[in-house]
Amino acid sequence: MRKILVVGAGQSGLQLALGLQSHGYEVTLMSNRTADEIRSGRVMSTQCMFHTALQHERDLQLNFWESQAPKIEGLGVSVAAPGSWAEGPAARAIDWVGRLDGYAQSVDQRVKMAGWMETFAQRGGQLVIHGAAVGDLDYFSRTYDLVLVSAGKGELVSMFARDPQRSPYGEPQRALAVSYVHGLGPRPEHPDHYAVRCNLVPGVGELFVMPALTTSGRADILFWEGIPGGPLDVFNGVKEPAEHLSLTLELMERYVPWEHARATKVELTDAGATLAGRYTPTVRNPVGHLPGGGLVLGVADVVVANDPITGQGSNSASKCAASYLASILEHGEKEFDEEWMRGTFERYWETAQHVTKWTNAMLAPPPEHILNLIGAAGQLPPVADRFANGFDDPADFENFFYEPEKTAAYLASVS
Template sequence: MSRKILVVGAGQSGLQLALGLQSHGYEVTLMSNRTADEVRSGRVMSTQCMFHTALQHERDLQLNFWESQAPKIEGLGVSVAAPGSFDPGPSQRAIDWVGKLDGFAQSVDQRVKMAGWMETFAQRGGQLVIHGAAVSDLDYFARTYDLVLVSAGKGELVSMFGRDASRSPYSEPQRALAVAYVHGLAVRPEHPDFDAVRCNLVPGVGELFIMPTLTTSGRADILFWEGVPGGPLDAFKGVKDPSEHLALTLELMEKFVPWEYARATKVELTDANGTLAGRYAPAVRNPIGRLPGGGAVLGVADVVVANDPITGQGSNSASKCAASYLASIVEHGDKPFDEEWMRTAFDRYWDTAQHVTKWTNAMLGPPPEHVLDLIGAAGRLQPAADRFANGFNDPADFENFFYEPEKTSAYLASIS
């Protein structure tokens, strides 16, 4: 008899996990609060630049449907505005370099991917239920399924998973987020022959990330501001009109990152739903949600480990979590999915997730002197630029050269 599993939430992790379980012969029900068509025609949800390891998890399940169409991102570049140069402005660059990725990265608009994956799941015989789940619904389902996985990272369900204060240093949002999907962005003149994610750091003010993506209307680029709360980039609250959102994005680019503004003078929004703004506090939560009726459910991806998007790890972590949980479920055979198993499954995922959390939380604070030295040195030493860039794929490597001044200087000495 095949085991019955319920997955609540149809994002990167929920869908990847549901499709993976389906391929292993489990009887899977997926709950989504929107249909595939509603997702496809809705608002953009994220910036989702996925690096090699996360993309490989999709390939392993043969879910890389858009790989040939999406731009291949071969580098990751860092620019740092000279402190104070934007006051009165315009800003100057103190640092500008690009590192090459060992394996390319890609971004596929989640409206395209989630809608396509939902349709695939249904075509393959999966039970797709369009219904926003409440805690009371899960109380009922926990008794009828062998395992309930909660991967809906927002809303009432998250409140079942208590915050782990020892792993969550921030109780407030650390950045105000503003995203715009655009057509018409010119190439970065420093590397016209290949695509890269560009990270522009404006000390004390925030960050602008630019990345190529595949959206519903083809190739596009994402302009993504992360503003320090209360600062000049924290300006999108209450901006409802998409064209006003874009105008504000560009106005801030002209002042704080004029070298990026120079290639954005002809951009237009990809569609009326191509903007997004908001903020949330990063948190690690207890992975087991307990239901009023005594049942337990396991939290997935953002539900249990939600990092600020400053390091671009959200969809990567979601993919890695889904892959880790899939392995834990399959290896468990027909034994009961009790709370001890849930804890073990989460701990296995946390082995990789902890590095993401540590690095992301470090990047949210003002960089210490040795990190500034490292980022500066990467402009002269290509191996340092490449290693930093590849850390986005494997954040565990930052332990070896990033956090401690001694390790940083030893590393820089070894390559110079």
């Protein structure tokens, strides 16, 4: 029986560990926190998982919360009229909702990771609660057939060198601020249907609103992405959750008053319901070389970390885990050498490159043809639907998004 160590118990680490376990591998999972500590801790992320990623969970029968989490059937885009907030609350220039072919869902990672970790242990997996350092991995690389590193923060990430060819940005492109809330009112235009709302405020940043399931039941996530140094970049140093929420609402009232109108009665879901920070989008070399000569393979956002502006983090983590699982199963009894590790990553990169290209494009000021496309989606439902479904399959953006000629040809074909 092949022995595999997975370091890091997030979406990808746990999905991969549970997947390998279901195929008879002897799996050890290292986490720096217990399931109870995760469940009662601070929120870790925003996550909206689209159809393909949800299907990977269903394939492993890990969709424990599917009946409880809101079914997100659409994705809406609103754009504030540039400069309209100078004199008072902003006005909307663009507003539409595209329908998703398969619904999306958001389950608070505190709920999911704690539940999956307990399931892994119940199924006989070895769970080690210990923060791993590079020195620990040196020892483990001699006792396991394969060591996978899926802990996307801290010392271990430094083993994986930045790939400058695939990483155009050298510093964070957004300041991030998250609040989980109860009491958000329904969208007036579709009170019975759940949708993710993407609100774009040109030159300032973005507000995302997504229905979710959290530790205390049904909730919504309010997520600001602010251009660094701009008016939304004000959460650094805010320690009190109540202050974080009131700042969130104040900014909503000015820049996205149509969302603020639904938020007048919101309150935080729990004491750990806020999060703020920033990180640099980076693609890294997938193979880490240990001081003693051993090799480890980086997983998900250890090797491809994108800004959350396109909501791809947990989707990419799920797709990476599914891709790596297939590569491990196909490899059979052969040695997990450096050539295999690089090939395994490149197979995942075939998917991840589209996410990275699209996310990096969305971080830059939109060129005219993109503004035309987003504007046209308000008049042409097929355009709105196609844009919405790109969140599930970002490879499709190659066909109509990046090049003005392709955008124009596509719009001509549907109008």
